[in-house]
Amino acid sequence: MKSLKYKIASLAILATVSLGCKKQFDSAVQNKNLPISGLSPALLLPNIETSMLAPAFGQDERQNQYTACNYFYYGDNRYWTGSASLSYTPLTNVVAMEGEANALAATLSKPYLALAKFFRAFYFVNMSLKVGDLPMTQALQGLKNTTPVYDTQKQIFINSLALLESANKDLGEMIAVNKITQGTYVVDSKYDFFYKGDLLKWQKAINTYRLRILISLSKKVSDADLNVKGQFASILGDAVKYPIMTSMDDNLQYIYDGVFTFYPNSSRNFGNDATRYNTGATYINLLASLKDLRVMKVAEPARGLKFDDTDFRSFVGGISGQDQSTMAALVQAGKVSLIGRHRYYETLVGENTFIVSYPEMCFNIAEAINQGWVGGNAETWYKNGIFADFGFYGVNDGANTVLFQKSGGLLGDDVSYNVNFSYNDYYNQPAVKYAGNNVDGWKQILTQKYIAFARNSGMEAYYQWRRTGVPTFSVGAGNTDNGAIPLRFQYPTNERSANAANYKAAVQSQYGGSDDIFQLMWLLK
Secondary structure (H helix, E strand, O other): OOOOOOOOOHHHHHHHOOHHHHHHHHHHHHOOOOOOOOOOHHHHHHHHHHOOOOOOOOHHHHHOOOEEEOOOOOOOOOOOOOEOOOOHHHHHHHHHHHHHHHOOOHHHHHHHHHHHHHHHHHHHHHHHHHHOOEOOOOOOOHHHOOOOOOEOHHHHHHHHHHHHHHHHHHHHHHHHHHHHHOOOOOOOOOOOOOOOOOHHHHHHHHHHHHHHHHHHOHHHOOOOOOOHHHHHHHHHHOOOOOOOOOOHHHOEEEOOOOOOOOOOOOOOOHHHHOOOEEEEHHHHHHHHHOOOOHHHHHEOOOHHHOOOOOOHHHOOOEOOOOOHHHHHHHHHOOOOOEEOHHHHOOOOOOOOEEEEOHHHHHHHHHHHHHOOOOOOOHHHHHHHHHHHHHHHOOOOOEEEEEEEEOOOOOOOOEEEEEEEEOHHHHHOOOOOOOOOOOHHHHHHHHHHHHHHOOOOOOOHHHHHHHHHOOOOOOOOOOOOOOOOOOOOOEOOHHHHHHOHHHHHHHHHHHHOOOOOOOOOOHHHO
C-alpha cells in the first residue's frame, strides 16, 4: 500500500523540535486557555491525527463483538453503563492549528484551514454519535464561554456536512492551482502521518467520510434540511468535483512501524494475552458459516472440536453474551478459536487500522443504490467491497497458504497448510450472491460491511447494528446487566456540573429529563 507509514510517535516528534517551540507546543496541547503564537500549524497535526485512531484490541472491539475476553482479571465483555469520553482535547488542538494558520499568508494557511474543517466535522460527529446533542457552535471558546449552549444533533450533522463541503471545495481549488504552479499549497509531509501532504488523497478521504455520515442518516432521508439523497447523489455524480477513494491505496489508516509504534497485539504481549482473549462468535461463526477463508487468517482452529485444522467447522468464536467462566472453560477445552497468532502476534506491526476505508465506501454506495437513493449497480460495488477486503487479508483466488499455531506450540512454532479458495464458489453461495435491490440484498451488504469493519473503524460496526440490527448481536448475562445493549452513552460527569443548566435542558429535550443509555437519540428515530 502507498499510504504513509506512521514513522514516529508524537513524543518522538516533539523531541526533535527546538526547546522554545517544544514549550509552546506543550502549552498548546496541555492548556487550552493560554494564548500561543509563533508555531507552524503543521506541528499540531500529529496529535490531531493520532487522536482519530481507535486502536484494535480495546473495549470497542469487544462491543463490536469481534473478540471477547475470557479472563476476568484482564477485563470483560460488558457494555458500558456510564458516560462517554469526548474529544474536546483534540478539537482544542484544531483550534490552535487554525489560529496559527490564520497568522500566516494565505498560501501557507489554506491547506491547514481546509483540513481543520474536516477534523472539526470528524470529531463532532463522533461525539454526537455517542450522546446526541452537544455544544458545537458555542464550544471551544475557553474562558470566553464556559457554559456553551447545546446544538441539536440534527444541527451538528448539518454543520458537519457543510464543513466537509467547504473543505472539499477549498482542497479542489488548491489542487487545481498546484497543477499549474507545482506546489503553491502544501502541507508539511513530516507531520502529516496519514497522507504525507497529498491533498488529493485528503480530498478523497473527506468525500468518502461524507458518504459515511450520509449513510448514518438513513432514517432521516425525508428531512428536507438534510437532503441526504441529494447530497449523496451530488458526490457520486461528479467525480471531478468530488473525488472519492478508488482503491485500498487511498485508505485513511494508521500503520504501525514496529519501532516506535506497535500493534496492540504483538510478540511483546503474546504470553499474557494470547489465551485470555479469543475471537467473538458474532464475527467468527459468520465467517465460518460462509466458508470464508478470511476466518483462517484471523483465527486459530479450535482443536478440541476434533476437526481438521482447515475444516471451517474448526472455527468457533466465544459468545459475547455468555458467562465469562463458561467461555473460559470452553477456551481451555480447545472448543473456542483464539485470535490468529501468525497475523496478530508474531510481528510488532500486525495490520493497518482503518479510520475510513475503501471497502466501507463500496458497501455504503451499494447500500445507497439498494435503498433507491441513487442509480447504479449495487452488485458491482458490493463485490468491489468484498474482494478489496479479501486483498487486505491476503486471500487469493486460487492457492493460499495459511499458518496456525502448532498444538501446544510456542510463538514462532507454526504449522502451514495449502488451501485452495475460489472467489466464484464463495460468491455464488446463496447467502453471499447479491439478492437484488431488496431487503435481502440490503442485509447482505450490511453483513459484508460488518466483516470488513473487523478490528477497524472504531465503533462503526456497533453503530451499524444500532441503526439496522445487522448482524444479530449476542445479548446475555456475560455482556449486559439488564438484558439489553445500550443505545447511547451518558454525558460526562463534568458536563453535568460545569454546564448544568444547558446539560439539563438538552437531556430534557431529547430524553425526557433522564440521561438514560437505553433511550433513542434523534438519529435513530
